[in-house]
Amino acid sequence: MAYLDHAATTPMLAEAVEAYAAAAREVGNASSLHAPGRRARRKVEESRERIAAVLGARPSEVIFTGSGTEADNLAVKGIFWARRDTGRRRVVASAVEHHAVLDSVHWLAAHEGAEVTWLPVDGLGRVPVDAMREVLDEHGDEIAVATVMWANNEVGTLQHVSSFAGLAAGAGIPFHTDAVQAVGQVPVDFAASGVAALTVSGHKLGGPAGVGALLLGRDIACTPLLHGGGQERDVRSGTLDAPGIVAFAVAVEAAVKSQQEYAARVAALRDELVARVRAAAPDAIYNGDPDDRLPGNAHFSFPGCEGDALLLLLDAQDIACSTGSACSAGVAQPSHVLLAMGADDDRARSSLRFTLGHTSTLDDVEALAAALPGAVERARRAGRR
Amino acid sequence: MSGGVDSAVAAARAVEAGHDVTGVHLALARNPQTYRSGARGCCTLEDSRDARRAADVIGIPFYVWDMADRFHEDVVDDFVAEYAAGRTPNPCLRCNEKIKFAAVLDRAVALGFDAVVTGHHARLGPDGLLRRSVDLGKDQSYVLAVLRRDQLDRSIFPLGDSTKAQVRAEAAERGLAVADKPDSHDICFIADGDTRKFLADRLGETPGDIVDAQTGAVLGTHQGAYAYTVGQRRGLALQTPAPDGRPRYVLSITPVTNTVTVGPAAALDVSDVAGDRPVWTGGPEPAGPIECEVQLRAHGDAVPATVTLANGRLHAELHRPARGIAAGQAVVAYRPDPAGDVVLGSATISS
Numbered sequence: 001m002a003y004l005d006h007a008a009t010t011p012m013l014a015e016a017v018e019a020y021a022a023a024a025r026e027v028g029n030a031s032s033l034h035a036p037g038r039r040a041r042r043k044v045e046e047s048r049e050r051i052a053a054v055l056g057a058r059p060s061e062v063i064f065t066g067s068g069t070e071a072d073n074l075a076v077k078g079i080f081w082a083r084r085d086t087g088r089r090r091v092v093a094s095a096v097e098h099h100a101v102l103d104s105v106h107w108l109a110a111h112e113g114a115e116v117t118w119l120p121v122d123g124l125g126r127v128p129v130d131a132m133r134e135v136l137d138e139h140g141d142e143i144a145v146a147t148v149m150w151a152n153n154e155v156g157t158l159q160h161v162s163s164f165a166g167l168a169a170g171a172g173i174p175f176h177t178d179a180v181q182a183v184g185q186v187p188v189d190f191a192a193s194g195v196a197a198l199t200v201s202g203h204k205l206g207g208p209a210g211v212g213a214l215l216l217g218r219d220i221a222c223t224p225l226l227h228g229g230g231q232e233r234d235v236r237s238g239t240l241d242a243p244g245i246v247a248f249a250v251a252v253e254a255a256v257k258s259q260q261e262y263a264a265r266v267a268a269l270r271d272e273l274v275a276r277v278r279a280a281a282p283d284a285i286y287n288g289d290p291d292d293r294l295p296g297n298a299h300f301s302f303p304g305c306e307g308d309a310l311l312l313l314l315d316a317q318d319i320a321c322s323t324g325s326a327c328s329a330g331v332a333q334p335s336h337v338l339l340a341m342g343a344d345d346d347r348a349r350s351s352l353r354f355t356l357g358h359t360s361t362l363d364d365v366e367a368l369a370a371a372l373p374g375a376v377e378r379a380r381r382a383g384r385r
Numbered sequence: 386m387s388g389g390v391d392s393a394v395a396a397a398r399a400v401e402a403g404h405d406v407t408g409v410h411l412a413l414a415r416n417p418q419t420y421r422s423g424a425r426g427c428c429t430l431e432d433s434r435d436a437r438r439a440a441d442v443i444g445i446p447f448y449v450w451d452m453a454d455r456f457h458e459d460v461v462d463d464f465v466a467e468y469a470a471g472r473t474p475n476p477c478l479r480c481n482e483k484i485k486f487a488a489v490l491d492r493a494v495a496l497g498f499d500a501v502v503t504g505h506h507a508r509l510g511p512d513g514l515l516r517r518s519v520d521l522g523k524d525q526s527y528v529l530a531v532l533r534r535d536q537l538d539r540s541i542f543p544l545g546d547s548t549k550a551q552v553r554a555e556a557a558e559r560g561l562a563v564a565d566k567p568d569s570h571d572i573c574f575i576a577d578g579d580t581r582k583f584l585a586d587r588l589g590e591t592p593g594d595i596v597d598a599q600t601g602a603v604l605g606t607h608q609g610a611y612a613y614t615v616g617q618r619r620g621l622a623l624q625t626p627a628p629d630g631r632p633r634y635v636l637s638i639t640p641v642t643n644t645v646t647v648g649p650a651a652a653l654d655v656s657d658v659a660g661d662r663p664v665w666t667g668g669p670e671p672a673g674p675i676e677c678e679v680q681l682r683a684h685g686d687a688v689p690a691t692v693t694l695a696n697g698r699l700h701a702e703l704h705r706p707a708r709g710i711a712a713g714q715a716v717v718a719y720r721p722d723p724a725g726d727v728v729l730g731s732a733t734i735s736s
Contacts, residue, residue, distance in 0.1 A: 308448070308450075308451075309492075309496060312407070312446070312448055312496065313496060313497070315446060316407070316446070331412045331449050331450075331451040331453075332451075378495060378496050378497050379496070381495040381496075382491075382492045382495035382496050383495070
């Protein structure tokens, strides 16, 4: 099988699996006062320190969550709620956010009285820095929270996160970034980037699914989503998942430490994939920034084809990829990212995302190159009906 | 795979027959919440999950195909337009004709598949003849009779030799959780089952007269002729009883004058039926009149008849009168056969 969907989830690192299994054999609630509790607590805190160290954060800034989605929800809703009382009701978000942010913002607008300013993107999927500047000039004193992802999950385009964070900080506005796709792929440093809050997820970088973290500056007020035992600075209650957190930390550390070498290798493989796809389907449109993008991401539109049909045909040949966009009841929707980039509905529906990762090889690329021409031909025949 | 028991077992049997099978669930609702909920429909999120789970158990790939726009145009809009024209459409039949064995089949063939397998209760053997299911109570050959030869040639109905009870038992044996899921009835795109309200929402209220067939007297008013079906007795709300005290029935609907005509049951008797757009798949088209049986509505009884195919129309002369025959329904000709009555052809009833 050629697994070309690492952005959906990537295999767990062997050392993360072992760390998980070892920790899962131990009993102990990290909130308990007795010896087994202390042992669990120690593992969690060591993990927190490891993650903080490699991501440029202080340990106290690491809030463990159950997923990247939860961390995004916590940042967007939590910071909005905490600042709404001061009369700030505006949320600023890019038009190409992951649904975890996008739908949180929509929900705040629909149910919590939020005003929303959506930041546009250019044809490569990048938010112009000026767009943020203009919003801050116009609405600076109304804004509760601003959020722009570090790297786009569909087309892989990297954003000017530090510039946004700097502008927002200058206006006294907390800036959040969803870095789920970025950590381990490109250099990510919480303190150096100047962001107030940053989301990271376990299963995108070789850790387990079901664990993530929000890096949250000490001075950033954030109202909890979950109330209970008061864990995680009272911001995120719930018994800590010690084995998950331990494995998460192992994976974050490994991914960040090997990032440079990983990125060079995977980007070269990705460039090969792009060349092969272009050879197989000369009219394919390479979406996103051709250079300044995630090393493992290749995203194409195949004119005249439905992404859905291509996916089915490639799946039948044991090639796993994604349309990259969200499903609604199993039906692929035209990508909001492509639409925001100015693509029409047909192009947005005709796209396919190939993402490489730490287990990818040239064999995967060659399998795709072999299967693609036939798949494109058939998908084109099936057409957009 | 609708999410029901029939298509799940059909898929499992197709796999066992050696086919390379991919499960497809059709998303037919533009907004899934607006279609029937629970086990009664075939288009809800819950049904989609049931279908996916069945595909997992069978061990086949599974995809949802978005056919909502096509379904809306070819089935729902057609349904409303037919009622507006005073006819009584059968949307399941139209869905087979335009969606399952047309849009879906075409897409599948383009993608490299050879045939569409469904869980319809009908037989289609190597002789290419479409026959009634062994389970006459569940037989669906009537709603498949609209299929052309080229459509039948790419169709597989694995359930025709089994009764519904056998299909359910087999589903249970195979570990398919849908084994005891209730049958779907009613029309999948009418969420609350209230067809009259569904039509009124789309066609508006158009009050008109209810008149007596014999005297021409106005007996009452209606809020929209589309709400009535030939043969209907209930819901007429007539103030004046018939002189003989017998119940009155809807005899005809005339959209041009927005009139519903009522009269005694005996006036519902029909001996001649004409149909448009005939298809003939049970052999070569007959050059002259043939003796066979015709079925004039879903779940109706078959009536002996002489059928003639001429000038792009089908004509059936019934050997005993049938009642409550509505334009827009299908007339399906069957040749009685101990090995399962054979579908000869069908047409859409025009008069």
